[in-house]
Amino acid sequence: MKGIIYTGSELTDLVTLARLPTYLQAFLRAQNGVVAYFGGLHIRGCVAAPSWHALAQVWQGERALWRTYGELRKSDIPFGQDCVGNQFLLRGDAVLLLDTETGELADLDVDFKHFLFGAEKFPMDALGLEPLRTFQQAGGVLQPGQLLNLYPPLCLATNGRTAPASKAVPVAKRLDWLAGFYEQIKNLPDGQAVTLAPL
Template identity: 40%
Template sequence: MASLPDNLVGLLRQINGFILFGGGLHVRGVCEEPEWHSIASVIAGPTALHKLYPSLQPGDVPFAQDCVADQYVLRDRKVHKLEAETGHLVALGLSLPEFFAAVQSSPIEFLTMQPLLRHQQDGGSLEPGQVLHVYPPFCTKEAANGVSLKPVPVQEAIAFLADFSSQISSLAPGQKFSVKVVP
């Protein structure tokens, strides 16, 4: 835990990671197993997030994720959101306590939990270590016609999303692409 920011260390000493809102937010813990819960695996493991997403740096701390595998990252003690489909890193301008206050005051809107709510209304749930695979990805025009939501292991979702974001990152600004949806 020595390389983690002290504000995160304090939290993880009290409770070593947790899942809220039926999978709407997963804060990773300091452990080796299970891998899906390990903060060390996303910081320095073989599939560390900074190796998969060029917008991340080796010193970034991906401490949490939402229901669709968007990542919450500490950089210089401020929280950023990595949009997993596109690879864009968005500065939220929040400290860690401010982040948790925003989660508490408006979880559905702040964490964009509408896909999870829809999945739950359809009788679904997420098991620990799962996120929702959204297909076609929300960032595509095809998503306007509706998307399927399927629980998948988080490692599978991150691998798919990192590959997808890598493919679309080579597009010129304004360049269009399409996703062929096959049954």
């Protein structure tokens, strides 16, 4: 992996580790999660702290993703996320992508090993790095524990009235905002007007 800005410390959450498939256990034993591609990919670790890096927080904790997003199962493992907080999950051996704005779930037709291979070979496409590249070209830098907040959200049509903006925000703050946004729009018909407060 390129552009590594954070590597997880020692394994401290052995309960979560034991629940993972053997290939993910092997990856995390070698490096307990990582933030790579200058913030474009975060693979979570089995740790108690920092909380933004802890797999258990988003898998089984109070703020577990399946508690918000109806398409998810309790057994789906949210092993990673992209620069804006879209989630990469394991369902069986398949890697899925959760769009955290809309709640849509897509099968990427790869296993974990081939997901990593694709990210290495085609990072811009595999990881959706365009927002991060634009942010970096404007002088922005993502730090470990941060995600990009995009405003307005990508799924909204603004008819050119609002210029898109991005800023670095703490992971928990971004994921909470996305969950609230999803809850607000999930039952709305297409074309419905919404009013949002920026993060």
